[in-house]
Amino acid sequence: MIETSQIIPLFVAIPLGGAFLTSLTSKKLNWLADILGIGATIVLFILSLVSVRLVYLHSILIYEVGAWKPPIGIVMVMDGLTSFMLVTVNLVAFLIACYSINYMEKFTSKWSFYTLFLLMLAGMNGVIVTGDLFNLFVFLEIAAIASYALVAFGTEKHELEAAFKYAIMGSIGSLFILLGIAFLYAYTSTLNMADMANVLKEKGISNTVIMISVLFLMGFGFKSALVPFHAWLPDAHPSAPAPISAMLSGVLIKSLGIYALCRIVFNVIGITTPISNILMFLGALSMVVGVFLAIGQWDFKRLLAYHSISQIGYVVLGIGIGTPLGILGGLFHLFNHSVFKSLLFLNSGAVEYSTGTRDLKEMGGLASKMPVTGSTSFIASMSIAGIPPFNGFWSKLIIIIAAVQASHYWYAFWAVLASILTLASFTKVMKYAFLGKLGEKWNQIKEVPGFMQLSMLLLALICLVGGLLVLPSVSEIFLRKASDALLQGVDYASTILSGI
Amino acid sequence: MIPYLLCLILFCEGLYCVLRKRNLIKIIIGVMIMDYAVNLFFVLIAYKMNGRAPILSPDTTIMNMVDPLPHALVLTSIVIGLATTALFIAIAIRIYQKYGTYDITKIKELKG
Amino acid sequence: MSKERDKGMSLIVKTITRLTVGLIFLYGAYIVAHGHLSPGGGFAGGVIISLSFVHLMLAYGKEEAFKKLSQAGASLFENLGAIIFLTIALIGFIGGYFFLNLISKGTPFRLYSSGIIPLCNIAICLKVGAGLFAIFIALVLLKFDVEKKK
Amino acid sequence: MVELNVLIIFMIIGALIAIEVKHLLSSVIAVGAVGLGLSLAFLDLKAPDVAIVQLVVEILSVIYLIRATLKRDLPYTTEKGLFLQSLVGLIFIAIFLIFAVQCLYELPAFGHPIMRVAKTYLEDGLAKTGAANIVAAIILDFRGYDTLGEATILFTAVVGVLAIVREIGRKKEMTHPNSSQEGKEKGEVNE
16 A cells, blocks of 8 residues: 555656755746646646545545654555545646636746645645644645735735734734644644544543633634634735736635534544534524624625635535534535635636736726626625535535524524525626626726636536536545545544555 | 842843834844843753753753753744844934834824 | 945954954854754854854945855755755655664764754754844845835 | 643633733733743643643744844834724634534543544554654654654745845836835945
8 A cells, every 4th residue: 555655646756846946946947937837737737636536546645755654654544534625725726827828927926826835735634644733733824824925916005904913813824723733742742643542531531621622613714714713714814916816716715714623623522512513603603793794895806806805604514513414515515615706806817917907997898808807706696605506506505405404593594694685696706797887998808818718617527517426426536525524533543544 | 039020120121122212223222121021930940949941961860950941932932033133223324215204203104 | 334334344343343253153063063962053053153144244334244154145044954954854765764864873962963853953043143134134235215116 | 720720721821911011022022921831731731742842933933033133113003992802802702612612522631532543643653663762753753754744844944034034125216106115225235
């Protein structure tokens, strides 16, 4: 099994090597940066698809870094959830790297963009594949620091301000996580997650465990912008360049926030009823507050950012319900959201690229001049609003059914309400931006360049066929494996320690 | 017990500074103080009564040493703190260039 | 760094700096080389080396310091350090594992011992020293004035 | 461990001064004192590696901070009209402290760590890695992957700082009503 598990460190080594090479070689040569960025991301995407196949064959892969057995050394783990997240992250990253070739022409210093982009990707992949708590923190910080710098990439007034706010809140979240790790280390005297789960199971529930759960909830709540901790997101996500907004909203808050939280809460500490209730409550709150704040917005990207809060609420609600169906729905919605929210941010970037504005009131009738952008953003809007054949519908349906089955009728009601309000909000976007009469001053605009069109079309295609993932034969290899990884709870420990 | 408590008070002091102060440099200082407190907490939980520093020497064989693992973690965490501080300072100086002040109440351009 | 500071500080400071800066650099190098035997290591040594350059720049002004290590040079060294470190990690694949310590361990308590650890220390030292100095240069070169509004 | 408590109280007082003093440069100097106290506390806790790194890092971060505050016309900080906010902050902190104290009783007592994993490092570290300094053995061999991450974080910060200090971010003139018009007509690119 050693040969097949050699694949795991590549998920970190390739983007890191790409980043170092980009920064070393392409300060003068923009095309080299493009090639390195695209090359690294496409290799990673193919490897992530391979990893799905490997998980299907072996069900769990474990790699010991430096040949040290856990808990002495660090292990990397690849199970269903890991490969699911890897596919999500690397798919979106590859398409966004494609999009950036043209879009980032408008900015100076392309090499530092690609370097930071690849470092952020390395950080996210590192968080996903690791099986060690402190290592998770280190890679989380890589991704976070790269994202702070990327938010300020345009170096305009409001971008710097948003970046400062984001950086401060993000590092407070990180410090809470670090304090939680310190408490856990003092309590269990180990850092390996599987080993830690074993020790915690022996000791049972105590005040310390509750305290640690609260610290992690606050820390990862900051990272994933759940409602009481969401203040940075509506500033930071719109201020970044469009590909980075797509990356932040699409995958960063999920891999740093939701994935890490789920991994720790489900597999290390063990889910209990109070934590599950808190998760459901926070999810429902984010869902409703996010959508209400989004309705009044006229700035395209800011509106999308508020919808990110709302959609993250669906994911957390689904996972918090804790039944197999709920977790499946939550993870499926996570995948769908990363696809259609990235697409929407890329659309907003395309509109900004052509017209130079983000204000919905100034647009109108753009669909006639920009057919690709218009049609793909129609698909994405219908998808996020939950209209039948598109993927968003299926995942929301599963979450609502799961809430009803677990007799949380109120949460189901809030989910339906938020979905209706989302539809209303996106009807507004379509009406003001793409339909209606073409404004006088937009007669000269052109459709965006080829690579941008290509990545938007591919994402729209995934939105269309994404619903097929719930078919029993398909979900057996992809989604079911991921939800099984969470459902096994603290048995994670015995699975891993026996797999060595 | 008492060192743990004092260390947490230091952490809360930093948190108070971040929540309360309205000056960019003061906020950075608050984050630095929180960082110090967490690092101190790691080293406190590693301490062993009458232990030695975890460095072996050829002539003695005393094994009553403090826990070396948190020291390694703190080394990493100090570097992370330095990196974030440097980034904060760069952003703060750029904000000063744009607005001419470090006062956060005067530079609120973003709404909501 | 205002205009009059560009030429550096007074003669006394310059003389003292000339005497001490080499020693500081040497001390950093010593800490790096003995990282696996005594307290210290690549990180501490790297910071000390970068502090010696910072010291030079504060005392003599920008031009003198750039003659020793320019910004391009600093970021080149930083990249080299990062790539050497990653390469050391990847060389482990020859033995079958990422980060495998496959060089002979040598005799304990000697300078030439413990496999990849001293090499890693040197790579980290290059990276940290050059990187922190690059940040310092970037902050110093930043004009600390309010931009004129048009 | 009286000296340790004294050192931490010194740090707490230093931090209070750093937070409350009006003059920014004095505040930075006070932070330097806190960092020095922290370094001494590490030395007292038998962590010489960490103490050295903390000392040198403290020097460097104080230099960076002084770079940001070395300006004559910087106004003194003023705080006013934030009574409600400080009240909420204080209540939150009080709740946090009360809960934290509850669970401090359940942690192993001060000076008696469990050392489940650490025992292996101390006993086999020299034989398996050949490094006499166990901390160096951990950061570069047992947990070398963490150190790769650490080095990458520093690299990220350097590239991030270089990206942020660019004078102009966007290349050409754009009709951009939401953002300000500054920084676009500036001269050369600062890379």
